[in-house]
Amino acid sequence: MANNQNIQEENNQAVSQAVSSVEVFLKENGKTLTTIVTVIVLAVAAIMLLSKFVFKPAKEAAMAAAAPAEAYFQQANFEQALNGDGNVPGLADIISEYGKKAGNGVFFEAAACQLQLKNYSEALNYLKSYKSKDKIMKARALCCMGDAYAGLDNNAAALKSYKAAAAMADNDFAANYLLKAGIAAEDLGNTAEALACYKQIKVKYPNTIEAVDIDKYISRINSAK
Helix, strand or coil: CHHHHHHHHHHHHHHHHHHHHHHHHHHHHHHHHHHHHHHHHHHHHHHHHHHHHHHHHHHHHHHHHHHHHHHHHHCCCHHHHHHCCCCCCCHHHHHHHHHHHHCCHHHHHHHHHHHHCCCHHHHHHHHHHCCCCCHHHHHHHHHHHHHHHHHCCCHHHHHHHHHHHHHHHCCCHHHHHHHHHHHHHHHCCCHHHHHHHHHHHHHHCCCCHHHHCHHHHHHHHHHHC
């Protein structure tokens, strides 16, 4: 019992000392802590006000301005979508004025327009600014990068992009990316790489459109050996 009482007294003394230390600290640093808390509260309030009255309205304005251009894009009117029609701005103007406030999608759409118009370097510039958390869209963007590189006759970069797109997708869309990768590999003279891509389509994606004629690609390489 005596030992337990001694332990209890020691614990109580330790708690008292800790409380005293806290009290001393607060007395010595109270003003500083109050200032820090005040600054944090003001900073949070400023961020909330900026978000409500500056960032959110700017984003809404950007998205509203982009709507006509995106409508042109959906109609496959790529020139008007990219450069406007004289009455409404195009995606290039929206990006120039608002940047990412208009959303990431405008960069992908602008890149797709540039690809259709065979402006491959410009397409790459937009694609490098495009970000997405969606794996399907990320894979599509990588494929578009491959198309742009192929348009610039950079088949090595095209092959790398197509393979990255196929690895990212891991669905039936991957068959198209693998087919493009195979063709790029053949253009580089890398028939082994091309054959591996074609066989992957045949094995992993047998129900896709690309798989219908894939034996022709495989036979072409095998017959050339």
